Amino acid sequence: MRISRSTGYALLAAGYIAKHTEKGIILSQSISKEYDIPLEYLLKILQQLVRANVLRSKRGPRGGFSLARPTKKISMLNIIEAVEGPIINQLNLIEQAPKEKFSTKAEIAYEKALAQAKAVFEKTKLADLL
Numbered sequence: 001m002r003i004s005r006s007t008g009y010a011l012l013a014a015g016y017i018a019k020h021t022e023k024g025i026i027l028s029q030s031i032s033k034e035y036d037i038p039l040e041y042l043l044k045i046l047q048q049l050v051r052a053n054v055l056r057s058k059r060g061p062r063g064g065f066s067l068a069r070p071t072k073k074i075s076m077l078n079i080i081e082a083v084e085g086p087i088i089n090q091l092n093l094i095e096q097a098p099k100e101k102f103s104t105k106a107e108i109a110y111e112k113a114l115a116q117a118k119a120v121f122e123k124t125k126l127a128d129l130l
Contacts, residue, residue, distance in 0.1 A: 004083065006083050007083045011080075012031070012037070013049070015129060017067055018074075025062065027064045028043055028064065028065060050068075054067070067126075072127045073125070080121055087118050
């Protein structure tokens, strides 16, 4: 499993918005400036979070972003999968070497590790990170 820079930026952005919820709508420029993230790149990431119902967006001169749900209901997994897509097994050793015990055992170990990682990410809420 690999977490991209985009996902790191998504976590930073969601954390920033959560930390500043009392201000209401947060400008993308504020996040971009705070963490030195290119604005156009950040906007694409924020839109992915909007599509995943992690954030809400408001257009216009007083537009920006806010959380779509309370911080206790947004998990790290929600944010990660909004950017990366579902965390799934892409090892596929059994398909390449179906007769090898090694491939079956490695696949089982990999599945177990993925399940544990997903459980940790699902259990860790945005509220826990603040």
